[in-house]
Amino acid sequence: MSSIVKIEKKNNNLNIKWSDGEESSFNYYWLRDNCPTAHDKDSNHRMFNILEVSGNLNIKNFKVNEEGKLAIEWSEGDHTSYYDPKWLRENCYTIKNKKKYLSPYKLWDSSLQNNLKSIEIDYNEILNSEEGLVKWLELLHYIGIAIVKNAPVEKNSAFKILNRISHTRETFFKTPFEVINIPKPNNSAYTAHTLRNHMDLPWFENPPGYQFLHCLINSAKGGDSAAVDAFAVADYLRKNEKDVFDLLVDTPLKFRDKDYTQKAIRSFYAPAISLTKDGDYNDIRYSIATLDTLDCHPDKMDAVYKAHHRFGNLLHDDKYQINFRLEPGNIFSFNNRRLLHGRTEFDPNSGERHLQGYYMDRDEIVGRLNYLKK
Ligand code: OGA
Numbered sequence: 001m002s003s004i005v006k007i008e009k010k011n012n013n014l015n016i017k018w019s020d021g022e023e024s025s026f027n028y029y030w031l032r033d034n035c036p037t038a039h040d041k042d043s044n045h046r047m048f049n050i051l052e053v054s055g056n057l058n059i060k061n062f063k064v065n066e067e068g069k070l071a072i073e074w075s076e077g078d079h080t081s082y083y084d085p086k087w088l089r090e091n092c093y094t095i096k097n098k099k100k101y102l103s104p105y106k107l108w109d110s111s112l113q114n115n116l117k118s119i120e121i122d123y124n125e126i127l128n129s130e131e132g133l134v135k136w137l138e139l140l141h142y143i144g145i146a147i148v149k150n151a152p153v154e155k156n157s158a159f160k161i162l163n164r165i166s167h168t169r170e171t172f173f174k175t176p177f178e179v180i181n182i183p184k185p186n187n188s189a190y191t192a193h194t195l196r197n198h199m200d201l202p203w204f205e206n207p208p209g210y211q212f213l214h215c216l217i218n219s220a221k222g223g224d225s226a227a228v229d230a231f232a233v234a235d236y237l238r239k240n241e242k243d244v245f246d247l248l249v250d251t252p253l254k255f256r257d258k259d260y261t262q263k264a265i266r267s268f269y270a271p272a273i274s275l276t277k278d279g280d281y282n283d284i285r286y287s288i289a290t291l292d293t294l295d296c297h298p299d300k301m302d303a304v305y306k307a308h309h310r311f312g313n314l315l316h317d318d319k320y321q322i323n324f325r326l327e328p329g330n331i332f333s334f335n336n337r338r339l340l341h342g343r344t345e346f347d348p349n350s351g352e353r354h355l356q357g358y359y360m361d362r363d364e365i366v367g368r369l370n371y372l373k374k
C-alpha cells in the first residue's frame with residue numbers, strides 16, 4: 001500500500017506525491033463533495049449539498065494526522081474532512097485517466113463454432129453454486145452468449161435460474177413469450193419462416209439488454225439457430241472501412257412496430273452502432289423486419305443504404321456467424337444489444353417446435369456480476 005510523501009496546494013487542487021512515485025491531483029470541489037461524512041450511512045445517498053459551497057472554496061489547513069488520515073480544514077462552513085489515503089488512492093481520477101481503457105468484451109467470429117463447449121454451462125451448476133452463476137454471468141457479459149444445458153423442459157421453468165440473477169423485463173409479449181407457429185401471427189417469430197439475423201425490439205427506446213430462449217420442444221425439421229457477434233463486425237468496419245463505420249455511428253435509423261394486437265405504435269430513432277464514453281461498443285440496432293421507412297436527408301439516403309447493406313451482409317457472413325441446433329432443455333442466452341440471432345425455416349408438419357422467451361435488462365446482469373465479484 002502506497003503512502004503519502006508530499007502534499008501541496010496548486011490552482012484549486014491538492015497535489016499528492018505517493019511513496020511509489022505516482023502523483024495525484026485532487027480538485028477542492030471534488031474533495032469537499034466526497035468528504036466521508038457526505039453520505040447517509042443507510043441509504044448511501046449523498047446528503048451533503050455542494051450547492052451550499054461558494055464559488056471560492058479554499059483549503060485553510062491540511063495535514064496527515066496521528067491516525068494517518070488526510071485532514072483538510074475548509075475555508076468555509078466550519079468543517080474539517082478526514083480522508084483515508086487508501087480511499088484517495090483507489091479513487092484517484094488522475095491515475096485512472098492515465099490508464100488505457102480496456103474493453104471487457106471478448107469479440108468472436110465463426111471460429112467459436114469449433115469451441116462451442118466454451119460457451120456451454122450446466123443448469124444445475126448455475127442453480128446450486130455461486131461459481132456456476134458467476135460463470136454464466138461472465139459468459140453473458142464478456143462473450144455475450146451462453147448456452148445452458150440440461151434445464152427442465154416444463155413450461156415457465158426457466159424463471160428458477162433467471163431469478164438467481166434478478167427479475168425479468170416485462171413487455172407486452174408477456175413473460176415468458178411463446179415462440180411457436182400460430183395462425184395470424186403478430187410477429188414473424190411466431191411463424192415457421194426463416195428469421196434473418198436480428199435483435200429483438202429495436203423500436204424501444206431501451207431494447208431489452210438480454211434475451212433467454214428456452215427450448216422445450218424441437219422435433220420439427222429445420223429451425224436451426226444462428227448467432228453473430230455484431231460488435232466484432234462493427235470492429236472490423238472500424239478498422240477497415242471507416243467511412244461505413246462512421247456513417248453507421250452517426251446516422252439515426254428509424255425502427256417501428258405496428259403490432260395489430262396493440263393499441264400503440266412504438267417507434268424510435270437510433271444509430272446502427274452506438275459507442276460508450278470510452279469509444280467502446282455500447283449497442284447495435286439491426287433488424288431488417290422492423291426498420292421503418294427511412295426519412296434521412298435526401299443527400300444521405302444512398303450512402304446510408306449502402307452502409308446498412310454492407311453491415312447487413314457482414315452480419316450474415318459465414319466468417320462471423322455460428323450455427324447450432326437447440327435441444328430441449330437448452331437455454332440460448334445472449335446480449336440482445338450486441339448479438340444478432342436467427343433461425344432457419346422449419347416444417348411445422350414434420351414435428352413440433354416450442355421455445356419460451358424471457359428478457360432481462362443489462363443492468364441486472366452487470367449489476368449482479370459486480371456484486372458477486374466485489
Ligand atoms: C424470437 C426469435 C428464434 C427461434 O422469438 O425473437 O428470434 O429460434 N426466435 O425461434
Ligand code: ZN
Pocket residue numbers: 189198199200341
Ligand atoms: Zn428474435
